[in-house]
Amino acid sequence: MNSLVRNGLSKRTILWAQRNSWRLPRSFRSAGRKLIVGAPSSWENNEILDGWSRPLVPHDTCSFPTVPELHFPDPPDIQPIELMASSCHAHCLITTPALDAGGLDEFVAFLARRLPVLGFRVTVMCTPTSLGPDVRTYSGQLCMALKREKTSVVVASPSQCRQWLAANRPDVISAHDPPDWILEDALSAGIPVVETLHGIPTPISTDWSREATRSTFISSFVAVSELVRRQYLKGNRSFRDDRIITIPNGYNDTHRPSCDRAVARAWLGLKNEFLFLSLGRHSIQKNAYGLVQAFSEVAQGAPNAHLLIAGRLDNHMYTSQVRALREHSSMKDRIHLRHSFANPSILFAAADCFVLNSFFEGWSLASMEALSAGLPVVLSDVGGAREQVGTDGSRGFVVGSPLGRAETPSWESAGRMRFKPQPNKEELVAAMRSVIAQREQWSTARQFLAEDSRRRFSATDCAKRHGEVLLRAISEP
Structure with a gap:
């Protein structure tokens, strides 16, 4: 049988089985995983998604207009506020598992751009564990953008990040879907951690059976909505409700020009x-x-x-x-x-x-x-x-x-x-x-x-409230 036909039949069988919750034999499941999620994926090569080389609706003429140009304004002049003096020289490390094109990634970039205006010194630490030890190849969309904007970005393996933490010891960590080892190292070094809860369940799912223990490594939480706050407190009843505050995300006006x-x-x-x-x-x-x-x-x-x-x-x-x-x-x-x-x-x-x-x-x-x-x-x-x-x-x-x-x-x-x-x-x-x-x-x-x-959705108010929570974590024992 022609290999292309065989692969086509295999894909259709796997999709049918998945849609109908039919459990395939172990050998077939293994072959299916290699076929579908291998690197590089054979299905990825077949272009599951379309690119942007053609319009949604075909044009009447053969010519295809170029992508519209956007003019990014200068960052707004945020007026000095009370927070700025007290945050001066405070070093905030923002940790994230990815800096590409997701919502969590976008918010990390938002804080990295806004906190310096409030007087913080900021470093962004990206730990893309999916790449293994070879993180030099990481080229996430927002990672590249922040580097172009001269933001300090560290992309490193867990061992390299541990060395960086020991050598630089920031005053506070703003954590976004952090791995456990960062929390453990921060506690050992006496660095307070403020974790932002971007959703329940978290991107890697919340293990409520161990969340009470994990949360002892964290100074306070920021929930992005009241529903997320309620969901977290319902799942982790041991955590003090006054240590989790709701701060809705702000609109990134400087990077969304009309x-x-x-x-x-x-x-x-x-x-x-x-x-x-x-x-x-x-x-x-x-x-x-x-x-x-x-x-x-x-x-x-x-x-x-x-x-x-x-x-x-x-x-x-x-x-x-x-x-x-x-x-x-x-x-x-x-x-x-x-x-x-x-x-x-x-x-x-x-x-x-x-x-x-x-x-x-x-x-x-x-x-x-x-x-x-x-x-x-x-x-x-x-x-x-x-x-x-x-x-x-x-x-x-x-x-x-x-x-x-x-x-x-x-x-x-x-x-x-x-x-x-x-x-x-x-x-x-x-x-x-x-x-x-x-x-x-x-x-x-x-x-x-x-x-x-x-x-x-004021960007200034959102950044200011995050800054206040970070400062409070620094000032408390």
Whole structure:
């Protein structure tokens, strides 16, 4: 049998088994893993996602407009505040497992850019364990950007990071999904740690059976939403509730310049089409499979509607399932799966509505940025969705969680529901149809919504409150 045909049959069999929760024989599962998630992945070579070399809708002419240019403003002149004098010379180490294109990565970069304005000396430590000991090859998108901006960035293996900590001993650590060894080394060196909880469960899942012990290494927590704070305290009842504070993320105004809507839409080939935009990593958490199913139903009654899902490719197998679902849909020409885009301001300008049907979130940066660009949003009831959108319908809609209950998400429950009928589908479809029906009203409200959102998600207030928590950790024994 031709090897290409054989591989094609194997892939289809593996996808069918995964969708139907059918457990393959051990030897077949092993072969499947090598076939799908190998490095380099054979499926990655088949381009699961499309690039940005062509528009969403073909142009009338052969010429393809160039990517719109963005003009980044100078960082805003933040007025001196009381915090600045007390933070002068304090050395803050910000730790993160990645500095590429995810929401956590974006917020780490946000703090790295903002804390120096408040008087902190900042170093960012990136520990990309997926690369093993050879971290010299790491070239994450935000890692490169921070280095170009002259931010001190250390990319190192655990042993190298330990040596750096011993030699430099920062005054405080702002931790974002930290490995245990950083917490242990910080305690041994007497360095206070403030961990930011970007979501429950955390990216590597929260082990509640040992969280009470792990949290003794941490001075205090910052939760990005009230829901995340409640979820954490419910899971770790031993942690003092006055040691965990909620600070919603701020809008990164210095790195999200506006873009002319007409130019952005022309680049993507859009005329009268209605564009739903969803930005997020291609992973189970973001639930693109459920979103594509819902959009397919919406699109049947909206011939001009398109859906664009763009983000970093994190899970090849899951994304292959999403692509297969798209390929079998009669709406496949209006469902676009693409890689992450370095300047999302262009996509926000071109879109008509932002939609995110995640199984769980902490505080979605993408939806906050969409609101700050003037877009109505449709969000599943996770993380900070209600805090961002409100309940009066003036900013969009919060629909039910695809898991049914927003308070108790987990990677396991998301895995069980990823291909099953989801309880929020009917509500999600209705919300998307409503935004299409009210297109003119949302277009008229666009500027007001952008101004209101940028005011509510103040970058200065967010950075200042993080600085205050870090200083308090330094000053306390």
